[in-house]
Amino acid sequence: MDARDIVSGLVSELRRGTLILLVLSRLRRERYGYELVKELTDRGIPMDANTLYPLLRRLEGQGLLESTWRTDEPKPRKYYRLTDLGGEVLAMATEYWRRFSRQVDQCLEG
Amino acid sequence: MENDLMERYIYAVTRRLGSKQRQDVARELRSLIEDMLSERCAGARPTERDLRVVLTELGPPGELARKYDPAGDRALIGPPYYGMYKRVLGVVLVCMAVGMTLAHGILALLKPGSWFLTLGRWLTGLAAGTVFAFAFVTALFAFFSWRGVAVEQYNFDDLPPVPKKRQTAPVWESMAGIAFCVVFLVVFLGCPQILGMADGTPLLSVEGIRASWPVPVLLAALGIGRETVKLLERRYSRRVFLAALIADGLSAALVIWWLTACQVFNPAFFEKIGALFPEDPGFSAFFEKFPTFFLAVFLFALALDVLDAFLRGMET
Incomplete structure (x- = not known):
């Protein structure tokens, strides 16, 4: 196994860990699944739809998101948005992430 | 399209x-x-x-x-049960094979017949025993896995004390117990006339035993279940005591019902005994009470077994 393989495994672990944080942060405003895929991809964070869609349902099941079907548009789509609990979790997780990434940076520099 | x-x-x-x-x-x-x-x-x-x-x-x-x-x-039997499942299954299969071979050896000696019939019966017994052992152990562990029965201690304070010498339950003890259950079952069902008088009149009623075959099967299953719990614990513990209490209690109830409701003993045997000693009615009276005597001995043995499991398991 060369260095590139090991790094790609490491990077996918890191991405997996931040996925929920990213999804929650984007759903402060109501969005549908594919919109979220495109938006994250545009921001340089490509994400597979087959990972995101099951994740959205799981977060909804945990009470962090709520969803509604919108049928007034040309295509019916399911929109997700943060619940109060989701907002609370997002705030705490963001706080943790800021502290943690700062500490990691300090370790990496020194 | x-x-x-x-x-x-x-x-x-x-x-x-x-x-x-x-x-x-x-x-x-x-x-x-x-x-x-x-x-x-x-x-x-x-x-x-x-x-x-x-x-x-x-x-x-x-x-x-x-x-x-x-x-x-999710697996039917996932971690941490899977490794244990494989170990127990291996032990139970070995015991079953040894017990089945012993039992068919005994049967062949008791009822000499053609060698290919004996071989056929032995192979059929092995096949049936293997299926039964697989089903039994798998069902037991599927239940553990489903209910999340605690098989490992996570809290340091709950770790059991190192067992004293008489509290350890060596693997061979459970293996012998399981093999004995298999031998009992096969010999008992295959040849109920094993006990009897010299002229061939059997003590037990062959038809009566064969008609109530689920009883010895259940008795053997209870014994195997109890030994399997001991095999998992590897020591006499509260759980082993509970397993013994339940298995022996059910066995006692089963045997009492069996001896009273089914024609287990052969009436001809007692008539012949009486005829042998016409001048001594006390002798035949003793033999007529034999079923009650047998039951008493059996129940006493079960009680001793539960007491032993209790004393060893509760000792700390």
């Missing part, structure tokens, strides 16, 4: 999901695939090739279904 493939894909993903989410997931997937198609074709009419590219991007339906329902893929 295109729609047909799309619907087939969606069906393959959702068919294993719970009925509650099935329709909603299907609807959402349909809208996702349409979005991906229109993104890809930018207004042009999507071809079947486009659909195939999109579905390939979504991945194999089974994989997607597992992402939607990770619990649906």
Whole structure:
């Protein structure tokens, strides 16, 4: 196994860990699944739809998101948005992430 | 054509999901695939090739279904039970094979017959015993896994004390117990006339025993279950005591019912005994009480066994 393989495994672990944080942060405003895929991809964070869609349902099941079907548009789509609990979790997780990434940076520099 | 493939894909993903989410997931997937198609074709009419590219991007339906329902893929017997399951299954299979071979050896000596019949009976017994052992151990561990029965201690304070010498339950003890159950069952059902008078009149009624065959099967199963618990614990503990209490209690109830409700003993045996000693009525009276005597001895043995498990298990 060369260095590139090991790094790609490491990077996918890191991405997996931040996925929920990213999804929650984007759903402060109501969005549908594919919109979220495109938006994250545009921001340089490509994400597979087959990972995101099951994740959205799981977060909804945990009470962090709520969803509604919108049928007034040309295509019916399911929109997700943060619940109060989701907002609370997002705030705490963001706080943790800021502290943690700062500490990691300090370790990496020194 | 295109729609047909799309619907087939969606069906393959959702068919294993719970009925509650099935329709909603299907609807959402349909809208996702349409979005991906229109993104890809930018207004042009999507071809079947486009659909195939999109579905390939979504991945194999089974994989997607597992992402939607990770619990649906849970093993019947998962960790930490699986390793233990394999060990116990191995031990039980060995005991069964040894017991079955011993039992058929005894049967062959008791009822000499053609060697190929003996061989056939032995192989049939081995096959049936293997199926039974697999089913029994698997059902037991599936239950443990389903209920999450604690087999490991996570809290340091709850770790049991190192067992004293008389509290350890060596593997061979359980193995011998299981093998004995198998021998008892096969010999008892195969040759109930094993005990009897010199002229061949059996003590037990062959028809009566054969007609009530589920009773010895249950007795053997209770014994094997109890030994399996001991095999898991490797020591006399509160659980081993409880298993002994339940197994022996049920055995006692079964045997009492068996001796009273079924024709287990052979009446001809007692008549002949009486006829042998016409001048001594006390002798035949003793033999007539033999079933009660037998029951008393059996119950006493069970009580001793429970007491032993209690004393060893509760000692700290």
